[in-house]
Amino acid sequence: MPGGRAADPEPAWRPRGDRRRWERRARLIASIREFFAARGVLEVETPVLCARGAMDPAIRSFSTTGPDGRTRWLQSSPEYAMKRLLAAGSGPIFQISRAFRAGETGPRHNPEFALLEWYRPDFDHHRLMDEVGELIVSILGCETPCRVSYVRAFRELAGVDVDSDSDASLRARVRVAGASERTAAELERDGCLDLLLTHLVEPGLATLAGVPAVFLYDYPASQAALARVERKEGVERAERFELYVDGVELANGYHELTDAVEQRARFEKEGRRRARLGLTRMEVDERLDCALAHGLPPCSGVALGLDRLVMLALGVAGIEEAIAFPDTIA
Amino acid sequence: MATISTNEFRSGLRLMVDDAPCAILDNEFVKPGKGQAFNRVRFRNLLTGRVIDRTFKSGESLPGADVVETELQYLYRDDDHWHFMHQETYEQLAVSEGVLGDTAKWLSEQDVCRVLLWNGEPIGVTPPNFVVLRVTDTEPGVRGDTASGANKPAVVETGATVRVPLFVDNGELLRIDTRTGEYVSRVKE
Numbered sequence: 188m189p190g191g192r193a194a195d196p197e198p199a200w201r202p203r204g205d206r207r208r209w210e211r212r213a214r215l216i217a218s219i220r221e222f223f224a225a226r227g228v229l230e231v232e233t234p235v236l237c238a239r240g241a242m243d244p245a246i247r248s249f250s251t252t253g254p255d256g257r258t259r260w261l262q263s264s265p266e267y268a269m270k271r272l273l274a275a276g277s278g279p280i281f282q283i284s285r286a287f288r289a290g291e292t293g294p295r296h297n298p299e300f301a302l303l304e305w306y307r308p309d310f311d312h313h314r315l316m317d318e319v320g321e322l323i324v325s326i327l328g329c330e331t332p333c334r335v336s337y338v339r340a341f342r343e344l345a346g347v348d349v350d351s352d353s354d355a356s357l358r359a360r361v362r363v364a365g366a367s368e369r370t371a372a373e374l375e376r377d378g379c380l381d382l383l384l385t386h387l388v389e390p391g392l393a394t395l396a397g398v399p400a401v402f403l404y405d406y407p408a409s410q411a412a413l414a415r416v417e418r419k420e421g422v423e424r425a426e427r428f429e430l431y432v433d434g435v436e437l438a439n440g441y442h443e444l445t446d447a448v449e450q451r452a453r454f455e456k457e458g459r460r461r462a463r464l465g466l467t468r469m470e471v472d473e474r475l476d477c478a479l480a481h482g483l484p485p486c487s488g489v490a491l492g493l494d495r496l497v498m499l500a501l502g503v504a505g506i507e508e509a510i511a512f513p514d515t516i517a
Numbered sequence: 518m519a520t521i522s523t524n525e526f527r528s529g530l531r532l533m534v535d536d537a538p539c540a541i542l543d544n545e546f547v548k549p550g551k552g553q554a555f556n557r558v559r560f561r562n563l564l565t566g567r568v569i570d571r572t573f574k575s576g577e578s579l580p581g582a583d584v585v586e587t588e589l590q591y592l593y594r595d596d597d598h599w600h601f602m603h604q605e606t607y608e609q610l611a612v613s614e615g616v617l618g619d620t621a622k623w624l625s626e627q628d629v630c631r632v633l634l635w636n637g638e639p640i641g642v643t644p645p646n647f648v649v650l651r652v653t654d655t656e657p658g659v660r661g662d663t664a665s666g667a668n669k670p671a672v673v674e675t676g677a678t679v680r681v682p683l684f685v686d687n688g689e690l691l692r693i694d695t696r697t698g699e700y701v702s703r704v705k706e
Contacts, residue, residue: 245552290524290575291554293546365557370574374553382572383553429550439550481576490550 202511212497215326216283219303222322226361228279228305233268235261235285241471243412243456244464249291249298261287264490265304266413267475270443272468273486274478275308281305289424294505295435298514301493308486312426312442315487316402319430319438323400327500332400334429335392349407350422350483354379372438377409389434397454402426413450414441424427428490432499440489447479518581523556523573531563531582534571538563546575549564563633563640580642582635591624591633598695601632601642604655608640612639620644622677623695644695649704651690671700 220230240248241261242451253259262268287300307315313334320332339345344482347360357379362371364386376383392401397422404427408416411425419423426442444450454471461469509512526544533539539560542668548554554575562567563584572685573579589601589610598611599621608631615620620630623644633641642645671681671691679693681700690704 192575243551245548245554291546291548293548296546311660311688365570365572367571368579370572370577373574378553378574382555383550384549384552385547385555386557386572410551436550511628 191302199516200496203513203516205512208501211501212476212509213380215500216493217281218326219322222231223281223305227320228277228281228307229277231272231277231282233262233265233272233282234283236286237268238321239267239475240469241388242454242461244457244460244466247291247466249289250467253416264302266488266490267472268328269304269306269488270475270483271478273308274483276482277320281304292514295495295498297494297506297510299517300340300506300510301488303489303493304488305448306443306486308484310442310487312404312428312440312487315440315442316404316430318426319440319489319491320402320407321398323430323432324495326496327400327432328374329400329432330398332402333396333402333433334402335396335482336405337407338405339404340392340395341380341383344394345361345387347380347383349380357383377407380407389431389436390402391509392431393433400430400432402428402430404514405419409451411444412441413444416446420466430487435495435497435499436492438489438491439492442487443483443485445479445485446482447476447483450479451476518583520578521581522557522578523575524559526556527638531584532560533582534560534562534569537565538584538640539569540584541580542568548575550557563635584633584635584640586633588629588630591626591628591630592628601630605627610639612642616640617642620695622675623650623693625650625675638699646694646696647701649690649692649693650677650688652681652685655681655685655687658689659683668700 196423215277236259239260241263246263248263249261252260265282269280283301283303283500289298291298316334324331338349341349345360347357354376355361359373359380361374361382364383366382389497390465393399406425406427408423408425411427413425414425416423416425428440429436430438458469494506494509498506500510503509525612526541528541528543529537539562542561543559545557547557556573556575558573559568559570586638590604590704592600594600598613599617601610601612620642628645628648631643632639638647650673652671653674656669669683670678672678673686673691679698681691681698684704690706692701692706694701
């Protein structure tokens with residue numbers, strides 16, 4: 188540039204951000220600990236290196252080898268171990284931990300990330316939504332989140348009746364939303380809903396609700412994962428919720444399934460689906476299975492993406508700016 | 518061409534989409550926490566210039582497009598074609614007016630252009646960023662008016678019209694930015 192000097196390129200060793208930004212992240216995490224301490228929720232730690240990985244076919248776990256020569260999985264969430272603590276009588280617990288998901292890199296994904304996960308015995312998912320709302324209002328200073336049911340959000344933002352539209356009509360919607368022919372042809376029903384969720388529902392939620400923070404709740408029973416399924420107005424719904432802030436998916440919570448037999452059946456179903464999709468075989472976590480058989484207290488639990496929360500609190504555009512060492516420079 | 522998986526998608530990569538060669542402008546990974554992962558991709562169709570948005574299930578593959586960019590020198594034109602030459606191999610290539618499009622109005626002989634080839638056939642020509650062209654038709658220059666900022670149209674030797682300051686006169690050489698079509702400066706002979 189004439190008369191000017193080109194800016195020095197960022198040296199390769201340098202972490203992202205500056206002292207001020209790292210301090211804000213540290214203070215945010217400290218305030219989360221205070222929030223739970225004031226409510227008598229116990230901080231716990233569970234292993235990152237686990238004998239069993241997530242069964243969910245949509246999650247790819249990293250693996251390595253343990254000292255006994257067997258596979259170890261880097262946890263994709265501390266859910267299984269925290270449920271063993273609950274079954275052992277821990278009472279309300281929270282954890283701030285590292286979690287790992289292979290193949291997830293993007294403006295809102297880093298393969299290694301910080302997760303805040305907590306469980307509340309005797310809470311149903313609505314009572315837990317209240318608490319999640321209080322936490323994020325205290326941190327982001329935003330308005331109290333609104334609640335919009337999954338069915339209503341899809342009806343108003345994607346023009347889809349989740350309960351009665353045929354697979355063929357969902358595929359047609361997915362095509363209009365921009366899916367490639369092959370993707371539209373291959374997606375299963377829930378895959379179609381996921382595409383419409385990310386393309387049409389997420390961007391419109393804040394406007395629909397009139398506030399930036401919105402809980403989407405009561406999911407299709409097929410997307411229950413580890414949530415209870417209850418019959419409501421004649422239709423089965425998963426008692427599950429997700430929190431979105433400014434269209435960013437921030438947290439996923441369940442009124443937890445406590446029925447060991449039903450949980451075992453769901454794990455086996457996911458195992459069969461993994462096989463059908465040609466994914467790595469995952470053994471059912473017998474220790475979790477036994478813990479559930481012993482008795483998980485009625486409870487609700489939620490996992491919140493801490494890096495995304497920091498991203499929103501800092502007002503930066505991408506998750507890489509919220510992390511001192513994103514994967515690209517780790 | 519080999520197929521390329523969404524995992525390898527990055528800006529600039531050239532792929533076949535709907536039977537047309539396209540370049541990736543933007544590739545974003547999206548995934549609900551408990552659900553299917555997708556790549557939302559924005560492409561430019563290299564034949565039409567149109568921008569298209571398309572979503573793929575992560576892991577899906579697309580055929581690569583055999584598109585290469587090469588530097589060729591413009592030699593001359595005849596009735597149907599503009600003729601270019603590779604400066605090292607001396608290989609010649611004829612480009613139709615339709616492929617040349619707007620670029621035609623900036624080219625004078627010996628300009629070195631970037632030519633996009635798909636399966637060996639030209640599909641696009643980018644002129645040099647700056648070209649020097651002679652004014653053939655404009656109102657007589659107003660001497661000394663270098664400050665008013667007012668401008669007027671001027672036709673240059675290739676037929677293009679550019680906005681120029683009032684002091685520019687017929688027969689003068691101008692430097693023009695072809696990306697914006699704007700006058701940059703006068704050039705002394």
